[in-house]
Amino acid sequence: DQQVKQNSPSLSVQEGRISILNCDYTNSMFDYFLWYKKYPAEGPTFLISISSIKDKNEDGRFTVFLNKSAKHLSLHIVPSQPGDSAVYFCAASVAGGYQKVTFGTGTKLQVIP
Amino acid sequence: EAQVTQNPRYLITVTGKKLTVTCSQNMNHEYMSWYRQDPGLGLRQIYYSMNVEVTDKGDVPEGYKVSRKEKRNFPLILESPSPNQTSLYFCASRRTDTQYFGPGTRLTVL
Numbered sequence: 001d002q003q004v005k006q007n008s009p010s011l012s013v014q015e016g017r018i019s020i021l022n023c024d025y026t027n028s029m030f031d032y033f034l035w036y037k038k039y040p041a042e043g044p045t046f047l048i049s050i051s052s053i054k055d056k057n058e059d060g061r062f063t064v065f066l067n068k069s070a071k072h073l074s075l076h077i078v079p080s081q082p083g084d085s086a087v088y089f090c091a092a093s094v095a096g097g098y099q100k101v102t103f104g105t106g107t108k109l110q111v112i113p
Numbered sequence: 114e115a116q117v118t119q120n121p122r123y124l125i126t127v128t129g130k131k132l133t134v135t136c137s138q139n140m141n142h143e144y145m146s147w148y149r150q151d152p153g154l155g156l157r158q159i160y161y162s163m164n165v166e167v168t169d170k171g172d173v174p175e176g177y178k179v180s181r182k183e184k185r186n187f188p189l190i191l192e193s194p195s196p197n198q199t200s201l202y203f204c205a206s207r208r209t210d211t212q213y214f215g216p217g218t219r220l221t222v223l
């Protein structure tokens with residue numbers, strides 16, 4: 001049972017445009033959400049997070065939006081840069097992220113120069 | 114430099130031969146965990162540990178063991194590896210919401 005779903009395995013975007021990566025979840029107990037970026041041959045690196053008490057969190061070019069009623073979150077990257085080309089994983093957890101963390105299957109983003 | 118190290122980085126072994134993948138972090142983090150990454154399945158949590166001597170199962174714990182005898186180390190033990198444990202394994206540690214991942218261990222079980 002995939003509790004965190006990233007339905008788009010890949011996404012291509014032109015440099016300078018907006019990248020929107022989507023994530024859906026089924027477990028209503030999740031209260032903390034994170035996005036990680038992963039380059040080939042490296043471990044994932046933390047990008048941005050959001051608590052369920054918020055609906056938006058921004059960090060530079062990256063913004064995460066949370067829609068609890070739809071059990072949906074999205075990551076916006078504006079403007080997209082070629083260095084953003086990577087696999088992006090959405091993750092969710094219960095109780096502030098200090099317990100079991102469930103990851104999505106990932107979306108491979110390609111930013112075309 | 115803050116880091117999580119894993120050893121070995123690559124390992125080819127045979128079915129049934131016990132192995133241990135080591136994980137060490139130098140950030141004094143209490144929380145550590147192990148994941149496996151498989152095509153089409155993303156990252157799945159195997160075990161996690163909230164502190165020394167405190168471990169719990171993740172989503173796919175079958176066939177794995179862990180121990181946490183000291184804060185910095187969190188080894189992953191495969192007592193009798195099988196081909197379906199061929200995967201890319203990541204160790205991670207965290208304090209607040211920032212989880213630091215190791216570089217990965219690519220394991221092949223023949």
